[in-house]
Amino acid sequence: MTAPAQQVETSAGLRTEYPFTLPRGYVDEHGRMHRDGIMRLATARDELTTQSDQRVRANPAYLTVLLLERTVTTLGDLPAVDTFVVENLFASDLAFLQDLYRRINADGHTEVAVSCPHCGSDFAVDVAGDAPGGS
Template sequence: METIFDFELPRGYVDNEGGVHKRGKMRLATARDEISATRDPRVLSNPSYLTIALLAEVVTEIEGMPAVNGTLIERLFTADLAFLQDMYQRINDIEPPKVQCVCPDCGKVFQVPINFTEEG
């Protein structure tokens, strides 16, 4: 079973020197991640912070950055934050979504899992 997924942010994280970092890795969430995020003092004082705290737990790498933390996640563009939220939901679903396909040669109907973390 795959537990770590590569991604490429649509806009990219811009560091203090103006460098853009797009590639990264996200791992599957555990119950501990979700419990830990709900106990975060920032979440207790502002429930809207839950997304930031949770992504800071499961995004394990953004290329060229020494660590991923809440401050880094906060500085992402909204398009990148939405991308990571969507990816989190998709990889942590019980079953990946599937699309029904028809073979153009034989006409056989089959289902193929959709991988939203890769282009193409």
Template sequence: MGSEPLPVLEFEFMLPRGLVDAEGKMHRQGVMRLATARDEIWVQRDRRTQSDPAYGVLVMLARVITRLGELTTVTPELLEDLFSLDLAYLRELYNRINQQGEATIPVQCPRCSSHFQVELALSGES
């Protein structure tokens, strides 16, 4: 009796500002998957992380973001161009889905400034 692989949980997101690529295209919608132990090891072995531990967040995000707008390949170098607000958003999303096990994030209504929680949609769920 063979074991079946576990499904990869993915979370859709929308960046507050968006990433502008080299061609001037804006990318806001994306998908992030859960991190694995292999991802953690990869980040620790990365030479950029070893010389600058703060760079590790970009290496990790590049590994777990499976899609960003029309981009299917996300690199740490590409993520260097994120706006600070978007980087903070992605860090919070990563922490919530990987460390806290919650699929909700705090948001603020752009019209009335009310604060509330939004449940993140899991890709593939109906």
């Protein structure tokens, strides 16, 4: 298993890649587990070309598979993340990646505000799982 890559920022300081750790992990055909990966920001082209794909026209739910195939750039030491990999993720990992996609592309971050149930202190938690103490 490889360690998550460092975040990438453009010269303008825009974060474009987000390391993550899947809750369960993808199991490849050799039985190896792949949990650490990187998702990049989606482009307009990602959104447009996937919506016109015949598989999405036949089944609109397939849009998620195609968007994740394009934006998840690495997963463990797999040579590529393709539709086969995305289709064979555990449901909990697919849901995790869908939420991460929404967070980084709509909200612009992977942190959520939480409150400690014991002391009431407010703090942020990085749900991508790449921070120390993450999943």
